[in-house]
Every structure is written in C-alpha cells, then in structure tokens.
Amino acid sequence: MIEVSGLSKSFRIPLVGQGRWQRIRSYISGAHQEKIAVNDISFIVERGEFVGYIGPNGAGKSTTIKMLTGILHPSSGEVLIGGYSPHKFRRQVVRKLGVVFGQRSQLWWDLPVKDSYDILAAMYGIERTQKERTLAELSELLQLKEFIDTPVRKLSLGQRMRADLAASMLHNPDILFLDEPTIGLDVVAKKSIRKLLKAMNGDFGKTVLLTTHDMDDIEQLCERVMVINHGQLAYDGTIDGLREKIGLPTLMRISFAEPIHVPPEWSGAFLIVGQTDNELTVQCNRRTIQAMDVLRQIEEWGTISDVHMEEPDFEEVIHRIY
Numbered sequence: 001m002i003e004v005s006g007l008s009k010s011f012r013i014p015l016v017g018q019g020r021w022q023r024i025r026s027y028i029s030g031a032h033q034e035k036i037a038v039n040d041i042s043f044i045v046e047r048g049e050f051v052g053y054i055g056p057n058g059a060g061k062s063t064t065i066k067m068l069t070g071i072l073h074p075s076s077g078e079v080l081i082g083g084y085s086p087h088k089f090r091r092q093v094v095r096k097l098g099v100v101f102g103q104r105s106q107l108w109w110d111l112p113v114k115d116s117y118d119i120l121a122a123m124y125g126i127e128r129t130q131k132e133r134t135l136a137e138l139s140e141l142l143q144l145k146e147f148i149d150t151p152v153r154k155l156s157l158g159q160r161m162r163a164d165l166a167a168s169m170l171h172n173p174d175i176l177f178l179d180e181p182t183i184g185l186d187v188v189a190k191k192s193i194r195k196l197l198k199a200m201n202g203d204f205g206k207t208v209l210l211t212t213h214d215m216d217d218i219e220q221l222c223e224r225v226m227v228i229n230h231g232q233l234a235y236d237g238t239i240d241g242l243r244e245k246i247g248l249p250t251l252m253r254i255s256f257a258e259p260i261h262v263p264p265e266w267s268g269a270f271l272i273v274g275q276t277d278n279e280l281t282v283q284c285n286r287r288t289i290q291a292m293d294v295l296r297q298i299e300e301w302g303t304i305s306d307v308h309m310e311e312p313d314f315e316e317v318i319h320r321i322y
C-alpha cells in the first residue's frame with residue numbers, strides 16, 4: 001500500500017553572512033550549505049495498518065509526509081502509494097489519500113461547513129448522489145449535523161477536527177495521513193477523536209499514518225510505531241517491542257494473603273524495592289526476565305492474593321529513544 005525505499009531529502013540553505021556587506025557578498029557568491037532532512041528511510045505499510053510516525057521537532061516527519069503526498073520531490077529513493085509514484089502520478093495518488101493537518105484546516109474559514117464539502121466534492125469530481133451518500137454516512141459517524149450550517153471560524157476546535165476528518169474522507173480514500181489530529185483538544189474531545197480514528201481504521205478499513213507529539217495517541221491507537229530522529233529511522237515495530245528495546249523496568253506490586261518470608265540474603269533477576277508484611281514491590285526488566293518467572297519465584301515466599309503491574313511510562317520510553 002505505502003512503499004518507501006531509500007528515501008532521502010536534502011535542502012540547500014543559503015549561507016547568509018553577518019552584516020550588510022557580508023549578506024550582499026553571500027547573495028552574490030551563492031554559497032549554500034546542505035541540510036539533510038530525511039536520510040535513507042525505507043518502510044512498507046500494509047493495507048489496514050494503523051502506524052504512528054513520531055520523532056522530536058525537526059526530525060523529518062513533515063518532510064517525509066510531504067514526499068508521500070507528492071508535495072516534495074525526493075532527493076533520492078522512491079515512494080509508491082498503491083503502486084503509483086506520488087510525484088509522477090499526482091492525480092491518481094491524491095484520490096487514494098485523505099490528509100488532515102491538526103494545525104491547519106482545509107475548510108473555507110468563512111463558509112458554512114457544508115459549502116466547503118460542496119467545493120471539495122466538485123474539486124474531486126464526486127457526483128452529487130455519491131457525495132450525499134458519503135456525507136450521510138460521515139455525518140452519522142462524526143456527528144456533523146449539529147454544526148454543518150455553521151461557518152468554520154465559529155466551530156470549537158473539536159468540532160473543526162471532526163469537520164476536517166469528514167473533508168478528508170469525502171472522496172473515500174484508502175489511506176489517511178493525520179498530522180497532529182488531537183493537538184489543542186481537551187481530554188473529552190481527544191477521547192472522542194481517538195474513537196473516531198479507531199472506527200475509520202477498524203470499521204472503514206482505512207490505512208492510517210499518524211504523526212503526533214501526543215504519546216497517548218500512539219499508545220491507544222497504533223499497533224506499530226516508526227520513530228524518526230535526525231532524519232533516520234531509529235525504530236520500526238510494536239510499542240511493546242520499543243519498550244523492550246529501551247529496557248526500562250516494569251514495577252510489580254504483589255499482595256499476599258498472609259505475612260511473607262523473604263530470604264534475607266536473596267538476590268536474583270529482579271530487585272525488591274519495597275516490602276511490608278503483606279506486600280512486596282519489585283522492579284524487573286522484561287528483557288531479562290518474564291513476569292511469570294518473577295511470580296513463580298515469589299510464590300515460594302507466600303500465597304499471592306493480587307498482582308498489580310506498572311509498565312514504564314511511554315513518554316519516558318520515547319524520551320530515551322529521542
């Protein structure tokens with residue numbers, strides 16, 4: 001569905017000197033430096049996947065997305081969307097793509113929402129009956145009715161995001177590129193948008209590539225995460241795999257039915273970080289020992305009545321990989 005091989009992009013940035021004469025001299029000499037924004041990235045996203053594409057500011061996310069959508073031409077490497085190069089077959093590729101930028105609306109600010117849909121439908125050459133049918137479906141999913149006649153500038157941020165999601169789906173694309181779709185939303189609106197995104201992927205079968213700085217978005221939505229840093233792919237795999245790779249400890253709080261007896265000299269593949277008569281708190285690294293093996297050992301010290309596990313905070317995991 002999305003195939004990226006050896007993708008790179010560098011920008012030529014003019015070297016501008018200090019002071020008026022230096023600036024004029026730089027301008028005349030045409031001195032440049034090269035900025036490598038994306039450096040030899042390869043990945044494949046299969047149909048129906050929900051993939052997070054994350055990285056710190058300036059890592060190269062937007063530059064990648066711009067190459068995937070055909071806005072930017074790669075310096076080297078290749079992109080294929082459903083078998084087509086977005087640069088050479090822009091028209092065919094645009095039909096397969098829906099794009100949402102959380103920071104920027106694709107709707108017309110002063111027009112009622114439905115007028116924006118009319119314009120977009122005309123731009124995509126969608127027939128009236130088809131448009132009405134799709135809008136009815138989207139209206140139900142995204143609860144558009146309450147604001148469809150309202151000018152976009154009067155919508156709340158959550159409503160605007162729902163309106164933008166509908167706009168990106170109007171031409172029934174196979175793939176959605178979502179750039180910060182929950183930015184600035186309150187917890188309730190975030191929850192609702194995440195639910196909608198899940199439905200778009202799960203019920204409507206859309207392949208989703210999500211760029212976000214919100215790690216809860218990633219944890220709650222993505223089976224797979226790709227991490228880009230300094231233009232290079234630093235990780236591509238599951239969230240659990242990423243946790244394991246970084247190797248932060250898991251905390252296990254174990255309660256016992258009666259007072260426990262821990263051998264005083266005990267040392268092993270996990271660390272005891274807290275102990276009361278009926279409770280033990282241990283820290284283990286899932287790279288070196290499985291939770292079941294920890295429990296098997298602890299069972300010898302008393303009858304376990306409850307176990308509470310705390311995985312390492314995902315924000316912290318990401319912080320480490322950045």
Ligand SMILES: Nc1ncnc2c1ncn2[C@@H]1O[C@H](COP(=O)(O)OP(=O)(O)OP(=O)(O)O)[C@@H](O)[C@H]1O
Pocket residue numbers: 011012013035036037055056057058059060061062063064
């Ligand atoms: N048109 C351009 N000309 C010169 N440099 C650019 C251009 N676009 C991006 N860059 C540089 O390329 C690098 C990657 O930028 P990009 O916008 O892709 O990062 P990003 O991961 O999307 O960051 P953010 O999370 O802040 O949006 C940055 O150093 C940026 O300054």
